[in-house]
Amino acid sequence: MAKVLTRIFATPSKYVQGLGAINELGKHVKDLGKRAFVMGGPTALSLTEESMRKSLKESGVEVVGVDRTVKECTHEAINRLSKESKDKGAEVIIGAGGGKAVDTAKAVAWRAGELPVVMVPTQCATNADASALSVVYTEKHEFVEYLVYPKHPELVLVDTNIVGRCPAKFLVRGMGDALACKFEAEACRASSSPSFLGGLSTDAGLALTQLCFENLMKFGLLAKRSMEMGAVTPAVEKIIESIKLLSGVGWEVTGLAAAHAIHNGLTILPGLHAEHGEIVAFGTIAQLVLESKTLEEINPIVDWCVKVGLPTTLAELGLSDVKKEDLLKAAEKACDPNDTMGNMPFPVTPEMVRDAIIVADRIGKERKGK
Ligand SMILES: [Zn+2]
Structure with a gap:
C-alpha cells in the first residue's frame, strides 16, 4: 500500500x-x-x-x-x-x-x-x-x-x-458508538492508517476523540438519568455534543479500527439482537483486550458500560449460546481485508479476535456480577 x-x-x-x-x-x-x-x-x-x-x-x-x-x-x-x-x-x-x-x-x-x-x-x-x-x-x-x-x-x-427528549435508549446507543472513537483513532495513528478523508489524522482530530471519551466517562450516566426524567440538563447537552460533533467529526477524520470491524463480524451471527452502538461498545472492549491493555485500564470502562446500560456480555447481545466455531467465523469476517481491522498497529488473526471476544465477555460477566 x-x-x-x-x-x-x-x-x-x-x-x-x-x-x-x-x-x-x-x-x-x-x-x-x-x-x-x-x-x-x-x-x-x-x-x-x-x-x-x-x-x-x-x-x-x-x-x-x-x-x-x-x-x-x-x-x-x-x-x-x-x-x-x-x-x-x-x-x-x-x-x-x-x-x-x-x-x-x-x-x-x-x-x-x-x-x-x-x-x-x-x-x-x-x-x-x-x-x-x-x-x-x-x-x-x-x-x-x-x-x-x-x-x-x-x-x-x-x-x-x-x-434531548427522545427516549434515553437512543442516547445510550449513541454513547456506545462514540465510546470507540478515541481507541480507534489511537490505533489508526499508531499504524499511520489514513482516515475516510484519505489522509492521516491531525492532532485536532485526535483531541476531539479524547474529549469525547472524557465527557462520556464524566457526564454519560448523569445525561442518561436526566433524559429518563425528561430533563435536558447541561450533562445532556454535553453528551449530545459528544455524540453529534466530537465523535461525529472525530471518527471520520481519524479512522476506524478493530471495534467497528468486530461489530461488522458479529453481525453475521444468527441470534444477534442489538443495535449498532451497543455492538460497537462491546467491540471496543474486545479491541482493548486485543491491544493487551491491563485490567486496571479496562475495568473502569466496562463498569461505565454496565452503569449506563450498554451490553458487556455476549448474552446481552443475544448470543448466549454462540459456539466457539461460530465466533471464529465472525472473527474471520472482522478480519476481512476490506474492513478496518487492518488499521490496527500490529497483525491481527481471526483466532486473536475470537479470543479477545471471549475474554471481553468474561470480563463483562465478572464486572456485572460484582
Ligand atoms: Zn459506528
Whole structure:
C-alpha cells in the first residue's frame, strides 16, 4: 500500500446546538438557498415540520416540497427524491430524522446538482449527521455501499428540545458508538492508517476523540438519568455534543479500527439482537483486550458500560449460546481485508479476535456480577 504523508481535517461548515435551535433554522438556511426541499420519516417530520416551516418562512425561504416517506437510504429513494427536488427547483436540501433520513438527504443533495445540505437530527443513536458520506442499503436493510462526497453538510442543527427528549435508549446507543472513537483513532495513528478523508489524522482530530471519551466517562450516566426524567440538563447537552460533533467529526477524520470491524463480524451471527452502538461498545472492549491493555485500564470502562446500560456480555447481545466455531467465523469476517481491522498497529488473526471476544465477555460477566 502506498504511504500516505498528508494530514487532513474537515468538518461541516456550521454546527448549531441548543434548546429551541430549530427556531433559528431559517436564519442559517437563507444564505444557502431560497427554495428548500425537506425530507424525513413520518415520526421525525411530525416533530419538526411545523417549526421548520415557520422558521424558514420568517427568513424568506420557500418550502418547495416535503417528502415524509424516508424509511431507508436506498438507491430507489435517492433516485426518486433527487429527480423530484430537481423538478421543483430546490436550491437546498433539508434532511430531518435519524441516520437513514440524513444519509438519504446527503445523497439526494449531491445527485440533484451538488446542492447544499442541512441536517436536522431528531435523535442521538447515530453520529451520521456531520460526515460527508452515506451508507446505502436495500429495502431489507442489507448493506449496499458507501457513497463518499467531496464536501460536508453545510449545516448540522441539533435542537436539544427534540433530541434531548427522545427516549434515553437512543442516547445510550449513541454513547456506545462514540465510546470507540478515541481507541480507534489511537490505533489508526499508531499504524499511520489514513482516515475516510484519505489522509492521516491531525492532532485536532485526535483531541476531539479524547474529549469525547472524557465527557462520556464524566457526564454519560448523569445525561442518561436526566433524559429518563425528561430533563435536558447541561450533562445532556454535553453528551449530545459528544455524540453529534466530537465523535461525529472525530471518527471520520481519524479512522476506524478493530471495534467497528468486530461489530461488522458479529453481525453475521444468527441470534444477534442489538443495535449498532451497543455492538460497537462491546467491540471496543474486545479491541482493548486485543491491544493487551491491563485490567486496571479496562475495568473502569466496562463498569461505565454496565452503569449506563450498554451490553458487556455476549448474552446481552443475544448470543448466549454462540459456539466457539461460530465466533471464529465472525472473527474471520472482522478480519476481512476490506474492513478496518487492518488499521490496527500490529497483525491481527481471526483466532486473536475470537479470543479477545471471549475474554471481553468474561470480563463483562465478572464486572456485572460484582
Ligand atoms: Zn459506528
